[in-house]
Amino acid sequence: MTLRYVGKGVRRVDGADKVTGQAMFVSDITVPRMLHARVVRAGVPHARIISLDTTEAEGMPGVRKVVTGQGCGILFGTCLWDQPPIAVDRVRHAGEPVAVVLAMTEHQADQAARKVKVEYDPLPFQLDPVEAARPGAPLIHERNGSYRRVEYIVRSEAGTNIFHHYKLRKGDAAAGFAAADVILEEHFEFPLSSHCSLEPHGAICRFTQGGDIDMWASNQAPFVVRDVLADMFKIPVTRIRVRVPYLGGGFGGKSDVSIEPLVAYAASQVPGWAVKLVLTRKEAITSSLIGRGMMGRMKIGARKDGAFVALEAEMYFADGAYGDTSWPVVTVAGHNCTGPYEFPSCKVDSYGVYTNSPPVGAFRGYGHPEGQFMLGRMIDLLARKLGIPQGDLMRRNFLCEGRRNGLGQEIKRSHGDLFACLDKVEAAMAGTPLPPEDDRYLYGRGMAAMAKSPKMAANAASTAYLQISNDGSVFVNLAGIEMGQGCQTAFTQIAAEALKVPIERIRMYREVDTQFTPWEWQTVASMQTYRGGRAILQACEKAVELLRLNASLVFDCPVDEVEYDGDACFRKGMPANRLPVASLARGYMFGNGLTVGQPVQATGTYRVNGITEPDPETGMGNAAGSWTFGVQAADVRIEKATGRIDVLHFASCFDPGRVLNPVTIRGQVAGGVVQGLGAALMEKLEFGPDGVIRNANFGPYRIPTIDDMPGKLTIEFVETPNPEGPWSAKPIGEHPIVAVAPTILNAIGNATGTEFTRMPVRAADVLDALRRKEGV
Amino acid sequence: MATISLKVNGTPCTVELEHDRVRLSEILRGQLGLTGAKIGCGVGKCGSCTVLVNGEPVTSCTLLARKADAAEVLTIEGLADGAVLHPIQEAFLDAGAVQCGFCTPGLIIRTYSLLRNNPGADDAQIVEMLRHHLCRCTGYLAILEAVKLSRERMAQG
Ligand code: FES
Ligand code: FES
Numbered sequence: 001m002t003l004r005y006v007g008k009g010v011r012r013v014d015g016a017d018k019v020t021g022q023a024m025f026v027s028d029i030t031v032p033r034m035l036h037a038r039v040v041r042a043g044v045p046h047a048r049i050i051s052l053d054t055t056e057a058e059g060m061p062g063v064r065k066v067v068t069g070q071g072c073g074i075l076f077g078t079c080l081w082d083q084p085p086i087a088v089d090r091v092r093h094a095g096e097p098v099a100v101v102l103a104m105t106e107h108q109a110d111q112a113a114r115k116v117k118v119e120y121d122p123l124p125f126q127l128d129p130v131e132a133a134r135p136g137a138p139l140i141h142e143r144n145g146s147y148r149r150v151e152y153i154v155r156s157e158a159g160t161n162i163f164h165h166y167k168l169r170k171g172d173a174a175a176g177f178a179a180a181d182v183i184l185e186e187h188f189e190f191p192l193s194s195h196c197s198l199e200p201h202g203a204i205c206r207f208t209q210g211g212d213i214d215m216w217a218s219n220q221a222p223f224v225v226r227d228v229l230a231d232m233f234k235i236p237v238t239r240i241r242v243r244v245p246y247l248g249g250g251f252g253g254k255s256d257v258s259i260e261p262l263v264a265y266a267a268s269q270v271p272g273w274a275v276k277l278v279l280t281r282k283e284a285i286t287s288s289l290i291g292r293g294m295m296g297r298m299k300i301g302a303r304k305d306g307a308f309v310a311l312e313a314e315m316y317f318a319d320g321a322y323g324d325t326s327w328p329v330v331t332v333a334g335h336n337c338t339g340p341y342e343f344p345s346c347k348v349d350s351y352g353v354y355t356n357s358p359p360v361g362a363f364r365g366y367g368h369p370e371g372q373f374m375l376g377r378m379i380d381l382l383a384r385k386l387g388i389p390q391g392d393l394m395r396r397n398f399l400c401e402g403r404r405n406g407l408g409q410e411i412k413r414s415h416g417d418l419f420a421c422l423d424k425v426e427a428a429m430a431g432t433p434l435p436p437e438d439d440r441y442l443y444g445r446g447m448a449a450m451a452k453s454p455k456m457a458a459n460a461a462s463t464a465y466l467q468i469s470n471d472g473s474v475f476v477n478l479a480g481i482e483m484g485q486g487c488q489t490a491f492t493q494i495a496a497e498a499l500k501v502p503i504e505r506i507r508m509y510r511e512v513d514t515q516f517t518p519w520e521w522q523t524v525a526s527m528q529t530y531r532g533g534r535a536i537l538q539a540c541e542k543a544v545e546l547l548r549l550n551a552s553l554v555f556d557c558p559v560d561e562v563e564y565d566g567d568a569c570f571r572k573g574m575p576a577n578r579l580p581v582a583s584l585a586r587g588y589m590f591g592n593g594l595t596v597g598q599p600v601q602a603t604g605t606y607r608v609n610g611i612t613e614p615d616p617e618t619g620m621g622n623a624a625g626s627w628t629f630g631v632q633a634a635d636v637r638i639e640k641a642t643g644r645i646d647v648l649h650f651a652s653c654f655d656p657g658r659v660l661n662p663v664t665i666r667g668q669v670a671g672g673v674v675q676g677l678g679a680a681l682m683e684k685l686e687f688g689p690d691g692v693i694r695n696a697n698f699g700p701y702r703i704p705t706i707d708d709m710p711g712k713l714t715i716e717f718v719e720t721p722n723p724e725g726p727w728s729a730k731p732i733g734e735h736p737i738v739a740v741a742p743t744i745l746n747a748i749g750n751a752t753g754t755e756f757t758r759m760p761v762r763a764a765d766v767l768d769a770l771r772r773k774e775g776v
Numbered sequence: 777m778a779t780i781s782l783k784v785n786g787t788p789c790t791v792e793l794e795h796d797r798v799r800l801s802e803i804l805r806g807q808l809g810l811t812g813a814k815i816g817c818g819v820g821k822c823g824s825c826t827v828l829v830n831g832e833p834v835t836s837c838t839l840l841a842r843k844a845d846a847a848e849v850l851t852i853e854g855l856a857d858g859a860v861l862h863p864i865q866e867a868f869l870d871a872g873a874v875q876c877g878f879c880t881p882g883l884i885i886r887t888y889s890l891l892r893n894n895p896g897a898d899d900a901q902i903v904e905m906l907r908h909h910l911c912r913c914t915g916y917l918a919i920l921e922a923v924k925l926s927r928e929r930m931a932q933g
Contacts, residue, residue, distance in 0.1 A: 011869055018877030019865040019884060021812020021852035028811035106802075107794050198816040198824055198878040198912050248814070248878030249912050281817040484876030484913045663872035667914055671875065674915030698821035698910060706906040706916045713917055 005493040005503055006727045009663035012489045013508060014246070014482055024245040026202035026218045027278045034204070035064055037266055037277040038109035040099040040116045041287060042091035045127075045356040045691030046140070047120035049089050049098065057101055057115040062108030064273065066116065067100040067266045076232050076261045076324075078224060080156075080163065081148040082141060083322035083359070085232070085261035091120070092140055092321035094692045095286030095358050100266040102275055125356035125691040129316035130295050132161045133353045140321065140354040153613045154327050163319070164327040164352035166334040168619035170406055171345030176310025180301030184382050188374045189758040190741070191684040192293035192318060194285045195363055196703050197483075199248020201259050201288045202278035205267040213240040213264060214274075218247055220255040220481050221522030226514050228257050229264050241515040247483035251675075252362030254483070255524045256325045258288045285696040289325055290685060291363025293318035293355075294333070298374040300343075306388045306396040311343040311406075315350045315371065318357060325361035327352050332455040335619060337371025338406035340418050340451035340629050341379075341397040346406050348619070356691055362524060364675065364734045368452045369741060376448030376742025377757060380749065391426055394449055395419060399629070405451075408620040414722035416629040416655035416730075418449060421718050425631045428651040428714040434635055442640060443648075444751025447633040450739035453624030454525035454608075454731055461607035462532040463518035466495070466539040468547070468600040472582040474499060476536060477509040479520035480528040485733050486664035487528035493660060494533045494726050498540035500566030501581075518603065526731035529660055530626065531606050533726035538604030550584040550597030626724055628731050630654035632673075632739045634710070636747040643767030645681060645748065651714035654735055657728035658719050669715045669736040676740025678704045682760050780845040784808060785854025793841055800844045801825045801836035804851060812852035812881045816910065823909035826882035827851045833889045833908075852881035855888060864888055864926040873922035875913035883909050887923050891930050899924070 017023035054066040069088040075081045086097045099116045103109035126132040126140070137160070141147070145158025156163045177183060204216040213233070219225055222242040230237040247254065259277060267275040279288060296315040302308050315333055319326040334350030350371075363369075383390040398418040399411045425447065434443050465477040476495050480487040488508045496503040509517065520532070548562040551569035555562065561572050568578035579588065587597035608625035615621045635648040652669050659665050682702045686694045695701040722728050741759055749755045754769035781790045784804070791807050804810040804827065813836050816822035820838040827836045828850040855862045861869075864887050874880050883906075890897050890905045897905075902923050911919060 009872070012872075012874060014877065015869040015874050016861070016865075018874045018880050019852075019861065019868050020856055021810075021881045023877050024811070025814070025878065027815065028805070105794060107798075196912050198822060198876065198910065199814070200816070247876065248816075249876040251912070278815075281819070281822075486875070667872050667875055667918055670915035670917040671913045672915070674917075675912065697819055698817045699819070703910060703912065704915075705910065706903055706920065709916050709920075713915075 003497060005497045006660055007658070009661055010489060010493055010503060012486060013492050014488055025199055025248050026204065026216050026245060029204060029216055029245065031204060031274045033272065034274040034276055035102040035104065035270065036106040036109045037263065037275050038101045038113040039097045039277065040101070040113050042087065042094050042096045042098055043692065044091065044120050044122060045094045045125035046123040047091050048123065049087065049091065050119040050121050052099065053117040054099060057112040060108065060112035060115060062104040063101060063112045064104070065102045065270050067102065067269045072265065074232050076228050078228060078256065078324055079150040080154045080324040080327060082324060085265035093356050093358050095283065096321065097262050100262070102266060102270060127318060127355050127357060127687055127691065129293070129318035129353040129355055132355050133316055133351055135160065137161055140356065144354065152616065155616065161354040162351050163323040163354055164330050166331040166350045166619060168334050168346055168348035168406055170408060170620060173310045173312055173345040173347035176345035177301040180309050181304040182382070182385055183299060183301045184378060184385060185297065185299040186378060186757055188296045188298065190292045190294040190370045190373055191759060192290050192357060193679060193683045193685060194290055194701060195251040195253030197249025197251055197253055200279040200281055200284040201254060203260050203263040204274055204276045205263045206274040207267050207271045209272045211235065211239065215242045215260065215264065217242055217244060217260050218254055219244055219260060220247065220250045220483060220524060222479065222512055222514050223519055224522050225257050225260045228261065232261060232264065233268065241513065244481055244512045247481055250483040251364045252291065252366065252524065253289050255362045255522060281698060282696045285701060286358060286693050288358070289361030290320065290358050291360060292370060293360055294370040296374055298378050300378050300382055302382060302386060304386065306386055306393045308341060308343050308397045310345045311338060313337050313348045313371065313374065317352050317360065318355045319352045320355055320357040320359040322359040323352055323354065325359055328455050329360065329362060329367040331614065333367030333371045335407050335614060335623060336368050336451065336453060337375060339372045339375045340399050340449045342399055342403040343406065364672065365452065365738045366455055366525065366734065368450065368738045372450055372738055373741045376739055377745055380446065380746040381755065390447055391422060394422060399451065407614065407623055409622060409624060414720060415627050417718050417720045418629045418631065421629060421631040421653040421655055422449065424653040424716045424718065425633045425651050428716065429633050432635065432649050432712065440640060442638040442751040443635065444747045444749065445633065445635050446743050446746025446750055447631065448739040448742035448746060449631045450735065451627050451629050452735050452738055453627050454527050456525055456527065456611065457521060458611045458613060459607065460521035461605055462520050462535040464532065464535040464539040464604045465518050466543050466602050468543060468581065468585040470582055470585050472580065472585065473505045473507060474501065475507055475509065477517055478532050478535060479512045479517040480532045481512055481523035483523065485668060486661065487532065489664060490529040490660050491532060491536055494536050495540055498537050499544065526733035526735065529729050530725040530731050531608065533729065534606035535604040537726050538606065539602045542602035542604065543600050546598065546600045546602060547581060547584050550588050551579050553596040554579060554588045626730055628654060628656055628735050630735055630739065632743045634743045634747045636744065636751055638748070638751045638766055640770060643763035643770060645763060645766060647677060647710040647744070649712040649714065650710040652736060653716040653718060654732060655718040655720050656732040657722050657725055657730035659717050660729040665732060666715050668733050670713055672734070672736025673713065673740055674704045674709060676737040677708055677744065680741040680744040680759055680761065682762065684760050778842065780842055782844055782847050782849055784810065784849045785851060796842060798841045799837055800839040800841045803841045804836060810851045810853050814878050814881060816878060823886065824879050824882040826885050828885060828889055833886045852885055855884065863929045867925040867929055868922045871918050871922035871925050873914060873918040879909060879911040883919060887926055891927055895931055897927060
């Protein structure tokens with residue numbers, strides 16, 4: 001069967017709204033009786049609050065209320081309840097909210113916020129996760145270990161700052177290393193960074209005087225927000241409505257919950273009024289979620305022929321003041337630090353550690369970039385130590401049919417073809433030979449492979465609702481958040497293909513609204529096309545069944561004699577007598593008004609079944625539901641006089657099963673690669689000696705600009721058929737970032753002979769290294 | 777309270793300034809309901825809030841509103857001709873240059889300003905122009921292509 005829409009670069013369904021400035025984001029929304037919030041932030045990384053005086057602020061013009069944490073007994077969370085919506089008597093990071101001024105205008109809120117007086121008694125602060133994890137380190141949460149939590153999955157160590165410890169024990173690693181011919185060990189650092197979605201976080205919330213909560217949020221997980229608010233305020237979820245308009249980028253920084261509990265708590269103090277908070281860029285960096293922050297060690301044992309025998313890794317995550325959004329990142333970083341390779345034995349310990357930074361949350365790749373940064377660098381080093389070409393070493397150990405990953409899951413051919421990805425990347429690089437060193441420049445080439453599986457709640461599912469109208473047009477409603485990745489376009493393509501109708505007839509509901517949109521876990525882990533798409537397919541199948549059923553009542557024949565071709569239903573062998581879809585959409589009405597059949601509406605759901613949480617002792621189990629594999633390579637040019645690093649060519653090849661839309665997938669890869677270059681070459685949250693983030697705005701916090709684009713981007717795909725996603729399409733949104741850092745650092749190593757193990761690597765670092773080399 | 781008068785997308789309007797540090801972006805977004813210009817940083821570093829003031833691209837988050845008194849302002853809302861998109865808007869769609877769309881209005885406005893003043897802008901001038909804008913989604917690849925496509929289409933008229 002030829003496909004009309006799957007695999008085609010159809011235009012984005014959200015495009016016209018976005019090029020005309022009509023797409024609505026939370027910051028664009030104004031509702032009646034709305035107060036503007038300005039938050040007073042701690043400004044110190046760790047302290048007790050001695051006094052908090054809001055009297056003067058309350059007397060300022062336009063001020064309705066100044067909300068503080070006094071008397072707030074709420075701790076919120078989804079699996080680990082360790083965070084108050086607003087500081088009560090202690091602050092644990094400098095961006096923590098201490099008071100919220102609610103006023104008629106932003107300016108009035110701003111002015112009054114300056115008049116809030118807070119006195120602190122400073123406590124020692126910690127930013128280094130290895131130090132903070134040591135026994136005897138000052139505690140950031142005395143109650144660690146006794147907070148309410150889901151104990152099977154969140155493994156807190158009482159009396160320490162370790163709120164989560166994931167361990168993986170596969171086979172006998174000690175025996176594995178004993179049998180190794182070569183052992184390599186290195187330390188690594190992946191700094192804290194900011195997601196920098198261009199839209200800063202925002203939320204509007206009203207507690208109605210009737211006791212309902214009404215919220216608009218820039219959030220990837222409106223149903224999680226709803227559940228958290230229900231738990232915070234002890235009201236049924238059905239009385240909470242969360243709406244998400246367009247989202248100006250997410251990258252994980254708007255998943256789970258971030259500012260919503262604060263805004264809701266403030267709103268709870270002024271029933272009847274809506275409260276609007278839109279973060280400044282500075283606040284988005286200091287006071288929402290941040291990402292990464294890993295210090296680690298990795299050790300690999302291999303035989304002379306290149307076969308891997310054992311892997312040992314330790315990762316300490318500087319997860320900031322609260323742990324609920326980061327513990328699963330810690331887990332997945334641990335279980336997927338083995339990447340796309342088979343290791344017969346593994347011993348991995350991954351720790352989530354409380355520190356005095358903003359809390360860490362999901363960030364594109366979700367633990368995979370951290371663990372596989374180490375792995376990707378190690379394999380480059382190991383190849384040289386063994387004297388085996390890196391590509392050969394990779395091929396020798398790639399996951400493939402019959403091999404087992406770190407979790408012990410058996411890989412099948414349908415999971416993807418790393419060999420084909422590597423072939424394509426090597427061919428692309430062969431097409432642009434690396435120039436030899438010249439007077440001005442050094443050149444280097446690097447490569448790394450990746451694997452990612454989604455980390456999700458074991459019951460994570462998508463639900464679609466579909467309705468066919470009396471003109472044959474089709475509404476589809478599914479809570480996949482459109483944050484730029486193009487899921488609404490993919491959904492539209494899938495529905496049009498499945499129903500065999502022109503794509504213009506399909507209309508996705510624009511705004512996600514927990515009151516009208518069927519339940520969806522959340523838009524994370526690159527799962528919308530894959531999981532949401534399957535839900536839509538099921539709804540389409542049911543809708544076609546209903547059309548056929550309605551037609552069978554008209555034809556007065558068994559349903560299985562009715563055929564459907566996208567335009568109409570007809571009886572087998574009698575194609576001339578057609579009942580158009582439009583005539584069947586609300587049941588079929590005869591000339592005299594007699595109506596048979598039923599309105600055509602259907603739901604569909606999809607869950608990746610059989611997922612379990614990893615076993616608490618071994619860390620193994622069926623925790624990953626799907627994999628996407630890929631290989632990346634880069635050529636870099638280093639200017640000897642300045643250390644300046646230019647990426648001449650960056651090649652990627654992924655196996656997403658099926659390219660559903662070549663335009664949007666190319667955008668995901670190009671965007672992910674350039675974001676990865678930011679991490680490798682420029683981005684790091686810098687803390688001053690006072691424990692406060694120093695580079696909290698664009699400019700000082702540098703992200704890639706057009707000047708940082710690689711000179712050439714090769715973007716290729718391998719499409720391995722599989723029974724998983726719609727027409728085989730699997731997750732691909734996050735994947736392009738996972739192996740960028742090791743690829744680039746491998747290339748820099750190749751060019752300079754200096755093996756960097758910390759990021760970012762900036763021109764100054766390279767220049768230093770070159771000077772040191774000259775000095776020898 | 778001070779007032780200013782300006783012409784926005786061809787329509788004259790007079791607005792009151794709450795205080796003397798009000799930025800043009802606040803007037804456009806807050807008082808005139810023109811929310812197309814986005815606030816990504818508020819400090820002139822990302823370009824999302826770019827509008828044309830007397831024909832020149834400016835970051836409306838940094839321009840004091842009182843400095844825009846008597847000015848002519850063009851925002852993204854004023855670019856399309858009713859329901860007919862401007863060729864640049866079409867080019868951004870065709871090139872796949874739009875993802876989350878938060879950076880898009882500013883980019884389109886600056887592209888318009890460049891190509892109107894310099895229809896034959898060369899690639900280096902295009903890159904120079906794009907330096908003023910941050911996009912976290914696209915990696916700039918498709919944006920660059922969209923601007924080049926706009927140049928071609930506008931040249932063809
Ligand atoms: S919002 Fe004006 S430049 Fe960023
Ligand atoms: S499309 Fe999202 S910031 Fe450019």
